[in-house]
Amino acid sequence: MIKLRNINKTYKTSTGPLKALDAVSVDIAAGRIFGFIGLSGAGKSTLLRCVNLLERPDEGQVLIEGEDFTSLPYGELLKRRRKIGMIFQHYNLLSNSTVYDNVAFPLVVARLPRTEVRDRVKRSLDTVDLPEKAGDYPAKLSGGQKQRVAIARAIAMNPKILLCDEPTSALDPHTTSVVLQYLKRVNEDLGITIVLVTHEMEAAKMICDSVSVLERGRLVETFDMTDETFAPQSDIAKHLFGNGAGI
Ligand SMILES: Nc1ncnc2c1ncn2[C@@H]1O[C@H](COP(=O)(O)OP(=O)(O)OP(=O)(O)O)[C@@H](O)[C@H]1O
Ligand SMILES: [Mg+2]
DSSP states (O other): OEEEEEEEEEEEETTEEEEEEEEEEEEEOTTOEEEEEOOTTSSHHHHHHHHTTSSOOSEEEEEETTEEGGGSOHHHHHHHHTTEEEEETTOOOOTTSOHHHHHHHHHHHTTOOHHHHHHHHHHHHHHTTOGGGTTSOGGGSOHHHHHHHHHHHHHTTOOSEEEEESTTTTSOHHHHHHHHHHHHHHHHHHOOEEEEEESOHHHHHHHOSEEEEEETTEEEEEEETTOTTOOOOSHHHHHHHOSSOOO
């Protein structure tokens, strides 16, 4: 379980303080796929980065499996962070490294034995159905394949949680659904909790168990996506969900 408690974050900007997150509290059950949706600037990325404390909240707590990450010494935080993977809209692959070396990179940094690295890279590339691309460079891959390599790189570390920041926003609708199905596979087969940030309701509907709507730093509503009768109350949720909730 990930518990976010009263998360507040204000950025200093040239035009004065900007409240990016305003008293956000939410529970994300272990083993689920949880979505955050909202317009540009709503605070989605900031909130996601608060989960692994890449962004430190000014106020509030991040509790993961009962442990308060906000009060961990930095060294301990770094250790825990290894169990929290992250993927991004623009993949963040190393362009001068092969697919194999991209997936191996965090394992080598973590000083895993060479045979363990080889096994984990193979297993991860098998999971995203790209074993034949191991020797290729990212430039030769499509956007969807690059994102699958990024997923492989993240799962190679055996994370418990995978944070996904707009992972399909640069992809066409077909490729989006392919990549989302791999995230679902990772969730179901490996038991990894997924937190998915998106501005695309279609993406959220496709794989999320629950979705929270953010607006100007506030958490407005949370929906159980398996409940077909859910009805958005707020204007922003109605806008994002379109006419009628309809899964
Ligand atoms: N490092 C920063 N310094 C100052 N302001 C920031 C910083 N990061 C984010 N912001 C501001 O905080 C607000 C929330 O930003 P955030 O990136 O979390 O939004 P978002 O919902 O992810 O948007 P998008 O959909 O465009 O990615 C925005 O107004 C943004 O301009
Ligand atoms: Mg963002």
